[in-house]
Amino acid sequence: MKKSSSILINKKDITAIALGGFDGMHLAHQKLFKHLGEKGAIVSIESEYANLTPKTYRQEYSSYPIYYYLLENIKNLSGQEFISLIKEEFPNLKKIVVGFDFCFGKNRKNCINELKELFKGEVVVVDEVKTHGIAIHSRVIRDYIKDGNIKMANSLLGREYKIFGTQVKGQGLGSKSFVPTINLNIEDFILPTEGVYATKTIINEEEYDSVTFLGHRVTTDGSFAVETHILGKEIINKFSLVQIKFYDKIRENKKFDSFEALKKQIEVDINKTKEFFSKAV
Numbered sequence: 001m002k003k004s005s006s007i008l009i010n011k012k013d014i015t016a017i018a019l020g021g022f023d024g025m026h027l028a029h030q031k032l033f034k035h036l037g038e039k040g041a042i043v044s045i046e047s048e049y050a051n052l053t054p055k056t057y058r059q060e061y062s063s064y065p066i067y068y069y070l071l072e073n074i075k076n077l078s079g080q081e082f083i084s085l086i087k088e089e090f091p092n093l094k095k096i097v098v099g100f101d102f103c104f105g106k107n108r109k110n111c112i113n114e115l116k117e118l119f120k121g122e123v124v125v126v127d128e129v130k131t132h133g134i135a136i137h138s139r140v141i142r143d144y145i146k147d148g149n150i151k152m153a154n155s156l157l158g159r160e161y162k163i164f165g166t167q168v169k170g171q172g173l174g175s176k177s178f179v180p181t182i183n184l185n186i187e188d189f190i191l192p193t194e195g196v197y198a199t200k201t202i203i204n205e206e207e208y209d210s211v212t213f214l215g216h217r218v219t220t221d222g223s224f225a226v227e228t229h230i231l232g233k234e235i236i237n238k239f240s241l242v243q244i245k246f247y248d249k250i251r252e253n254k255k256f257d258s259f260e261a262l263k264k265q266i267e268v269d270i271n272k273t274k275e276f277f278s279k280a281v
């Protein structure tokens with residue numbers, strides 16, 4: 001994971017910034033970053049619902065340094081005060097890049113016209129970016145993920161949706177009755193709807209094809225779990241950080257009448273996932 005480079009760069013050297021929330025770091029956000037040039041930076045106004053790319057993980061998706069400001073701390077500033085703050089923070093700022101719908105200042109009263117009036121430098125406004133006729137926004141991607149429509153979410157993100165988790169103890173049933181799995185505790189990230197997914201799991205920078213179950217274990221103890229089975233490899237070590245990249249949904253979560261029936265279904269899931277990855281480029 002890339003660490004934030006913002007601490008290594010003097011704000012005085014920054015001449016261009018992109019302004020907004022940037023939870024998605026999706027294709028439209030990437031289009032804004034293309035206008036930043038050599039001495040650019042991303043200014044992320046943080047709200048509490050950033051759960052696609054939580055703050056700690058955002059730097060991975062851009063080589064530009066990211067500076068964070070809490071919405072809570074600036075939401076009562078007038079438009080003029082906000083622009084003054086930005087100018088103070090970045091004294092050599094020449095260019096601001098925003099999207100067509102960027103608004104700022106108390107009650108989001110100020111938008112593009114006011115930005116052009118208040119900031120005396122260059123203002124680049126990017127028209128609404130769409131893909132397959134669908135406007136790309138973090139909220140749209142969140143809805144696709146919640147629906148389990150990973151393919152659409154990924155196509156708007158421009159990459160596979162990825163979550164980070166830490167390993168936790170499971171019921172201890174996996175290896176004995178079903179298949180070995182790594183059980184995960186996930187915080188901060190929005191999770192796809194319950195079901196079985198074709199995934200890749202990254203452990204210690206190694207990437208493995210995997211199948212991931214996410215949901216209430218209605219067949220066994222009923223508790224909620226995120227567990228991943230690495231295809232064709234038994235991994236027994238403990239890890240501090242595990243990454244899961246989602247590719248497609250295989251099926252819904254289901255209650256089975258017996259452990260044997262669930263075991264058979266898991267074999268089918270594994271074969272379907274293998275087939276998915278053998279076809280994927």
Ligand SMILES: Cc1cc2nc3c(=O)[nH]c(=O)nc-3n(C[C@H](O)[C@H](O)[C@H](O)COP(=O)(O)O)c2cc1C
Binds near residue numbers: 218266269270
């Ligand atoms: C590919 C896969 C699919 C699964 N599907 C279901 C399911 O549809 N319903 C369910 O109750 N549990 C499902 N599980 C979860 C199993 O119940 C779980 O692996 C088992 O309870 C062992 O848990 P443990 O790793 O905590 O010991 C699935 C697990 C895997 C790996």
Ligand SMILES: Nc1ncnc2c1ncn2[C@@H]1O[C@H](COP(=O)(O)OP(=O)(O)OP(=O)(O)O)[C@@H](O)[C@H]1O
Binds near residue numbers: 028097101129135
């Ligand atoms: N589809 C888009 N096309 C062009 N600009 C965009 C688009 N989406 C966001 N932007 C711009 O990117 C910056 C960051 O915005 P923001 O974080 O609100 O993105 P968003 O994806 O629309 O998020 P949300 O759905 O949570 O409102 C803003 O300057 C915004 O105008």
